[in-house]
Amino acid sequence: MTARTGRPTLAVVGATGAVGSVMLQILSQHADIWGEIRLIASPRSVGRKLTVRGEEVEVVALDEAALSGVDVAMFDVPDEVARQWAPVAAAHGAVVVDNSGAFRMDPDVPLVVPEVNPHAARVRPRGIVANPHCTTLSMIVPLGALHAEFGLSELVVSSYQAVSGAGRAGIDTLRQQLSLVAGTELGTSPGDVRRAVGDNTGPFPEPVALNVVPWTGTPDEDGWSSEEMKIRHESRKVLGLPRLRVAVTCVRVPVVTAHSLTVHARFEDEVTVDRARDILATAPGVVLFDDPAAGEFPTPADVVGTDPTWVGRVRRSLDDPTALELFVCGDNLRKGSALNTAQIAELVASEWEAP
C-alpha cells in the first residue's frame, strides 16, 4: 500500500436520504479527520444546501466529475445506484464504503463491523467495503463479543423491525396510519384496521399500525424472505463462521426507529450468565441494561438516537447450559447504517498519514 498524506477527501453519495441525513449529523459530531466533504445526490437535489461540520455545502449530482479526486466515498443510495456507481468511484481511486445491499455477499468485498472484524477492511480487491443490513447490525456487536469467548454455533432470531428500516416512506406510512386509528375503537374485529387504512400501506404489505407484519423484503427460496436470508448470510460472513446455523423470522412492528431482536444463541462451550454479563458490560459498542425487577430492559423508545447496541433480558436456557437468551435493541439509522459506515470510513482514513 502506498503511503497517502494529507487529510482525505470524503464524498457522501445519497446525502439527502434518511441514512444520509443521519450521516451528516455524525460527521459533525465525530472528530474531524476529513479534508473536503462533498455532498452528492440525484439531479433532483442539485443546488440544495445541507449543513455539515457547521458549514453549508451545496449538493452536486452523481457523475464522474463529482467522484474524481475523492479518497473515500460513502454510498447511501438504493442498491441499483450503488451497483452502477460504486465501481466507477473505485476506478477513480476512491475507497468505497457501501451501505446498500449491492455488494455484501461479493467474495471480493469485505463486510465489516469495526468492533468485530476491523482487519477485514484492509483487504478490498474491488476497492469496496460493504456495510451489513441494519437488522444484522442491530445484533452483531454483542454476538461478536460473546462468540470471541464461547464460540457461537447456532442462532435462532426473531425481529421487531422499525418502519424507518423502509426509509422515509416507511415513517410517513406509519404516521398516516396512526392518525387514522388513534381515537377509535379499532383493533377488535377482523379486518377493521385494514378497512380504516385502505390503500395507505406504503412500502408494507399490510397495515402496520395496531398490527405486526411477519414479512420484510421479497420472497427468497423455500418460503424465506430476502431479509431473513440476508441476516443469515451476513452473520456468517462478519463472524467468519460459514457453517453457523441461523434461523430468522423477520417481523415489522409499529415503531418509528430502533430495531429489536430476540436471540437464542448456542455456543460450543458451556456459558454462565455472570460471565456473559461481564463480557457484555465491557464490550465496546454495547450497553448492558438488564435488571427487570428494577424496570431495566432496553426498549426502542429509549434506544432511538443512541449509538450502542443495548442488551437486556440475559438468561441461560433452563434446559441447555450452552445457550443464552437475549433481547437486543439498536438504532437502525445510527449503528444500523450511518454510524457503522462512518466507523468503517474512519478505519480506512487511518491509512492516511498526517501531513
Add this chain to the structure above:
Amino acid sequence: MTARTGRPTLAVVGATGAVGSVMLQILSQHADIWGEIRLIASPRSVGRKLTVRGEEVEVVALDEAALSGVDVAMFDVPDEVARQWAPVAAAHGAVVVDNSGAFRMDPDVPLVVPEVNPHAARVRPRGIVANPHCTTLSMIVPLGALHAEFGLSELVVSSYQAVSGAGRAGIDTLRQQLSLVAGTELGTSPGDVRRAVGDNTGPFPEPVALNVVPWTGTPDEDGWSSEEMKIRHESRKVLGLPRLRVAVTCVRVPVVTAHSLTVHARFEDEVTVDRARDILATAPGVVLFDDPAAGEFPTPADVVGTDPTWVGRVRRSLDDPTALELFVCGDNLRKGSALNTAQIAELVASEWEAP
C-alpha cells in the same frame, strides 16, 4: 361417575370482565346445551343486566348461595378470587373450569386444550379443570397436531402480545397513549415517547405506543418473567412432555387483540414442509394461511375476532432437518381464554345425559 340427567346449570363467574363479555357472546353463538345460566361478579356489579342467549340476565354477587345448585362453573376472575372461590364451588358439587392462573400447575388439576388432550378433563380430583394462559393457548393447538406426528423435542418461542392480555386496563392504556403520539414527530429521539406518555403506562412497565416492551408478568427466578415460565410449564403439561426443552421471551406490542408468536420447533423425527402443511391444513382449530408471495400470512388485524389459531411462514430450518419455523397468531380473548373455557365446559357437559 354417577349419571347426571337434565340440562346442566351453568355459572359464569366474572361475567362483567373482558373475558366474561366474550364468553357471553360465545354462549349465545354456540349450540345451546345449558339449562339455567347464572351470571356472577363482584358486589359492584349486582343488579347489572347482561344479555346472553338473547335474554337479559341480572348479575348476582359471588357467594355460597350463588354457587349452590350449579353443575358447571366457569371462573373468569383474578387469580386470588379463583383461589378462594373455585374450591367452594367444587364443594357445592360444581365442576369448575378456571381461566385464572390459580390452579394450572396443581398436579391434581388437569390443564386442558380440547383439541390436544380432551381425555385429561375426565380426571379431576379437586373438581377443577384449568384453562392455560392466553399466550400458551395462542400456539398450542398447531404444536399439538405437529407433535402427534413428529414428536416435539424443543421450543424456542418469542411473543408479540396484545395489550388486551392485560384486560380492559391494557386496552384503555394503549388507546390513551396512541392519542398522545398520533400526529406528532415522536419516536426519533431518546425518551421522547416516554416524556409524551408521562405516567399513563397503565398495567405496563414502559410506554407501549410506538414501542415494544420485552417484559410481561412479574419477576420469576434467574431473570425469567412469570409469563415466560407459565408458557414453559403449561406447554409441557398440556402436551404431556415433562422434559420438553422450552425457551421463551415475552414481548408486549401495540396491538389491541390477538397474540402472535414466532416458533422454532424441533422434533425427534425429520420433518418436511409438505407434510407439516398437510397436518396444519387439516388439524381442527387451525387455519394454514401461508403464501407470502401472494400476500398470505396471518396478522393480528385479520385474526382478531376469529376462533382458530392461524399459522403462516412455515419453513424448515436450513441447517437442521428436524426443525420448523412458524409464525402463529390467535385471538387471546377467544381461543386464548373464553373459547377454550367454553369448549372445556361443553366437554364436561357431555357427561350429562339428555333427559
